[in-house]
Amino acid sequence: MSSTNNYILGVYDDEDEVLHAVSEVKSKGIKIEEVYTPFPIHGLDTALGHARTRLPIAAFMFGCLGLVCAQALINYTMVFDWPMIIGGKDFFALPDWIPITFEGTVLFTAFGLVTTFCISNDLYPGKKPEILDIRITDDRFVMAINVDKNKKSAADIKKALKDSGAVEVNVK
Amino acid sequence: MAGHSHFSPANVEEHFEFSSEGKKRIIYGFIAGIVALIIGIYLLSKGESGGHEVAAAGHEAAKAGHEAANAGHEAAGHLSGGAASHQPAAEEHYDWTNRIWANVWLNAVFFTGISVIGMFFVSLQYLAKAGWSSVLKRVPEAFPKFLYITLPILLAVFFFKGDVIFHWMHHGVTEVGSENYDKIIAGKSGYLNKTFFIARLIGFGAIWLILWNMLRKKSLEEDLVGGTEIFTKLVRIGVAFIVIFGLSSSMFAWDWVMSIDTHWFSTMFGWYMFSSWHVTGLAIITLTVLLLKDKGYMSYVNENHLHDLGKFMFAFSIFWSYVWFSQFLLIYYANFPEETIYFLERWEGHNKIYKTSEILNILFNFFFPFLVLMTRDAKRTRIFLKIACFFIISGHYIDFYQMIMPGVLGPHGGYGLVEFGMLTAFSCAFIYVVSDELTKASLVAKNHPFLPEALHHDI
Numbered sequence: 001m002s003s004t005n006n007y008i009l010g011v012y013d014d015e016d017e018v019l020h021a022v023s024e025v026k027s028k029g030i031k032i033e034e035v036y037t038p039f040p041i042h043g044l045d046t047a048l049g050h051a052r053t054r055l056p057i058a059a060f061m062f063g064c065l066g067l068v069c070a071q072a073l074i075n076y077t078m079v080f081d082w083p084m085i086i087g088g089k090d091f092f093a094l095p096d097w098i099p100i101t102f103e104g105t106v107l108f109t110a111f112g113l114v115t116t117f118c119i120s121n122d123l124y125p126g127k128k129p130e131i132l133d134i135r136i137t138d139d140r141f142v143m144a145i146n147v148d149k150n151k152k153s154a155a156d157i158k159k160a161l162k163d164s165g166a167v168e169v170n171v172k
Numbered sequence: 173m174a175g176h177s178h179f180s181p182a183n184v185e186e187h188f189e190f191s192s193e194g195k196k197r198i199i200y201g202f203i204a205g206i207v208a209l210i211i212g213i214y215l216l217s218k219g220e221s222g223g224h225e226v227a228a229a230g231h232e233a234a235k236a237g238h239e240a241a242n243a244g245h246e247a248a249g250h251l252s253g254g255a256a257s258h259q260p261a262a263e264e265h266y267d268w269t270n271r272i273w274a275n276v277w278l279n280a281v282f283f284t285g286i287s288v289i290g291m292f293f294v295s296l297q298y299l300a301k302a303g304w305s306s307v308l309k310r311v312p313e314a315f316p317k318f319l320y321i322t323l324p325i326l327l328a329v330f331f332f333k334g335d336v337i338f339h340w341m342h343h344g345v346t347e348v349g350s351e352n353y354d355k356i357i358a359g360k361s362g363y364l365n366k367t368f369f370i371a372r373l374i375g376f377g378a379i380w381l382i383l384w385n386m387l388r389k390k391s392l393e394e395d396l397v398g399g400t401e402i403f404t405k406l407v408r409i410g411v412a413f414i415v416i417f418g419l420s421s422s423m424f425a426w427d428w429v430m431s432i433d434t435h436w437f438s439t440m441f442g443w444y445m446f447s448s449w450h451v452t453g454l455a456i457i458t459l460t461v462l463l464l465k466d467k468g469y470m471s472y473v474n475e476n477h478l479h480d481l482g483k484f485m486f487a488f489s490i491f492w493s494y495v496w497f498s499q500f501l502l503i504y505y506a507n508f509p510e511e512t513i514y515f516l517e518r519w520e521g522h523n524k525i526y527k528t529s530e531i532l533n534i535l536f537n538f539f540f541p542f543l544v545l546m547t548r549d550a551k552r553t554r555i556f557l558k559i560a561c562f563f564i565i566s567g568h569y570i571d572f573y574q575m576i577m578p579g580v581l582g583p584h585g586g587y588g589l590v591e592f593g594m595l596t597a598f599s600c601a602f603i604y605v606v607s608d609e610l611t612k613a614s615l616v617a618k619n620h621p622f623l624p625e626a627l628h629h630d631i
Contacts, residue, residue, distance in 0.1 A: 056547065098497065
């Protein structure tokens, strides 16, 4: 990613400016790859037109899986494999199992969600960070545009970025 | 989108107009409720004197089933376990008018809760110094006005008909040597006695109203003068109220509801009733905002604010379920007869007339809000929010019904015109009083220091 020379980076020094610049650059028919910011900016996702995350659906699925697994575990151990009478209750004592079912659901959801997030973002332990400009971790906002994926020429893109208020325009 | 709202504190001021048309409709509703109530009472009096409990008006097939099953077995209201000793003396001295007083008590407690949650909500927002809610805080702020009606009703019913509602007020239960003497109740008489009960009701009720009046006055003053000084004072009032409410909501839960089943107790009951009140109050706030929006008011309340209200309802429905279930699980697991009797009575006691409501209670208050409000889109869509509000409000009415009716009426309970009429009358009165209070101020607190933030709320 960092060694291709195909990225044009517009560097901004104000959150409002970068937010306005996004719609301005987009209105000129330029496709923005991503905007990197030191902190979340309200409305940036909508301005960029990113699709909504599907993580909640994954969360629901993992929750259902956890529910089924927890129920399967207790049913197998407490009803089929080694039935035990506890406190004079039935073998199949559903109210007793609600806490465990709940815990199972939460556990599966949490682990499943973190794993899904890491996989979908290409993150894993020991991964080398790919940072286009080190200042995005400090006080600068960077708009990255992939030249190959745009019909406009590099010069046009650079001009559009300058016009939208970028303090510098770099190529990487 | 952030920073792009075309609203600013300068252009949002608007006043709710309580049209004569609307007033008329609510008054007609109230009258209809009273008429239904009177017909219900008439049928009730006939049904009981004839020795049969005819299902009131027989208009609801499902309920009619219960009541028919209930007819002509009066004495058979026995339960398994130690039920016989638990049944209040009312069993023998049952009078058909008891059902009316039980209904008044049920609705008064329910609507007191909704009203005071308005104050609680506003206080909580001040305590947390929350910005988003400042656009809609005038709505909950109007609710406590209804306390002026419900608190006197509670006081009057307790004073004149307390022995109908409360086992511990029956004649002679605390007198050694009396045939009604009850050692357990006598042991609780240090807390459960008429004087102390009335003192708590008047004392805390008065503090609630004083704090609300202070808050309301300061809040309206803020509209005129602006600045941040009043905000700081409002935060202090909010903090004071939260502390008082923490104590008083628990005590009122014991007083007004838990002491009906005097022998029984649960250490979770204060939380349980508070959570029921809270989520109902949140649903009523949401519904009021939605209805005002439908009428063309509050256009500055956007889907982001509704999303937050939806999250509140979702979260506190789950909180209610958590508390309800924790209370149930501990009692179920420990399996002490004197504790399990409470659930046994509601589940299979009195010829199972309370079983349907107990099932609906869990369905309406946990499963439906949980599934309906789970997704982000549902919380941002008005119709889904309205459906959820409907389930939560009616569900928690059933919840309070389950808390109060089995203890007061035993086998004589049921759903009929009396319940329907009383609920309609109370609802219409509540709508009238709150609408009237809403007209007295701008619908938005236009000088609230966090208003600009709230107008640009984006999540």
